[in-house]
Amino acid sequence: MMTDMAPPNLSQRAREIGEAVERFVRETVVPYESDPRRDHHGAPTDELMHEMRGKAREAGVLTPHILDDGSHLTQVETAHVLIRSGLSPLGPLALNTAAPDEGNMYLLGHVGSDHLKDKFLRRMVAGEARSAFFMTEPAEDGGAGSDPSMMQTTCRRDGNHWIVDGKKAFITGADGAGVGIVMAKSEEPDSAGGACMFLVDLPDPAIRIEHVPNTIDNSMPGGHATVSINGLRVPADQMLGEAGEGFKYAQVRLSPARLSHCMRWLGGCIRANEIASDYACRRQAFGKPLVDHEGVGFMLAENLIDIKQAELMIYWCASVLDTGDLGTAESSMTKVAVSEALMRIADRCVQVMGGTGVTDKTIVEQIFREVRAFRIYDGPTEVHKWSLAKKVKREWRAANEARD
Structure with missing residues (x-):
């Protein structure tokens, strides 16, 4: 079993859930990595997903971050569990901790009315329906x-x-989703041009999938679709929260969601490093195991350092979110530091394994592709650095005004 930098006062319930999740992923999910039930792009089919979720339900680890009474684990506890769910690219899907569902459940649980929770959240928590978050739009249309x-x-x-009318792009999981959260800018004067969010049942004839591009990653069913929305009629009681407050709600979702990405893909990189380390200890070259060559051994040593630093960043940011702070700056810092560290780890694993590392003989090459995409999703590194630079300027200005 893996070890991590979890706080010493981590709850016993989190430790027990984490152990159960790790055992399930290693023993039950990993064998599915060679299952041929994939779409044209290599993503797992819904049939495969539901089969794995059935086994997770039987094992008592389905949606492990949400308790039977509907309450969530703390963010620190969630980190302990979601890192382990990511030990296989299929783990989050099997356990119902994957994006975008995990973030959508979090948002609906915090902002949704009892009506919306009963109509939509219940199905999502039960692992019966996938969901999609309709926010991003085509760049070519501005x-x-x-x-x-x-x-x-x-x-x-x-x-x-x-x-609702418009067009959306890179909508993860839209193809085959049963629940959608649609974000749109209000034209009503009392909303002051703010955004609104709506819960909708999918499929809906007013929401048409135009294209599902082939992308570098393929761990998520439904791909990342381009979608047109024409005359979508949504009952007023299916608005999430208040009119004009959509941008605020997006932050409620995005800060913990980008941190959850860090958790899951750290788990993936821990597994990739295990595979690369095993390969380096077994493979002989120039009269000794690869690991005894400094060029290889040092890469694995650097991986251990990056893994531990990533863990520390994740738990630090999680502890900030647990205080009730949105933690926007902290999640931006963590997203940058962790995604860049994970890219280094995945790249070194491929390099250590040489030709084998670029084949589908192991999941190392998939982890590499998925982490490369992660550096862009939920805000690319450069956008987060720009946001942090603006924070530096604001704080500098405030400090100088206080002195004056």
Whole structure:
């Protein structure tokens, strides 16, 4: 079993859940990595997902971060569990801790009305329905990406309904999802041009998938679709929260969601490093095991350092979020530090394994591809650095104004 830098006062319940999750992933999920039930792009099919989730349900580890009474583990406890769920690229999918579902459940649990929780959240927590978060828009149309204020999808009132029109891009899991959270900019004067979020049942004839591009990653069913929304009618009671507050709710979701990405892919890189280390200790070259060559041994040593630093960053950011702070700056710092460290780890694992590392003989090459995509998703490194630089300037200005 793996070890990590979890705080010494980590709850016993988190330790027990983490052990059960790790055992399930290593013993039950890992064998599915060679299962041929994949789509044209290599992503696992919904049939494969539901089979694994059935076994997770039987083992009592389905949606392990949400307790039977509907409450969530703390972020620190969640880190301990989600790192272990990521030991296989299929782990988060099997356990129902994957993106975007995990982030969507978090948002709905914190902002949703009892009506929305009963209608939508219950199915998601039970692992019966995948979900999609419709925010990003096509760059070629000048739509919202890292800058959500550029949002062009609109919504307007029509009696007891809202009408949504627009186009979305890179919508993870849209193809085959049963629940959607759609974000649109309000045209109503009392919303001051703010954004709104709506819960919708999928599929819906007003939401049409135009294209699902082939991407470097393929761990998520449904891919990353481009979607057109034409005359989508949503009952007013399916608005998430208040009109015009959508950008604020997006931050409620994004800070913990980008941290959850760090947790899951750290688990993946820990597994990749285990495989690379085993290879280096077994493979002989020039009269001795690869690990005894400094060029190889030092790469594995650097991996251990990066893994531990990533763990520390994750638990530090989780502890900040547990204080009730949105932790926007902390999650940005963690996203940058961890995603870049994981890229180094995955790259070294491929390098240590040479030709074998670039084949599908192990999951190392997939981890490399997935982590490369992670450096972009939920905000690329450069956007987070830019945001942190603005924070430096604001704090400098505030300090100088205070002195004056």
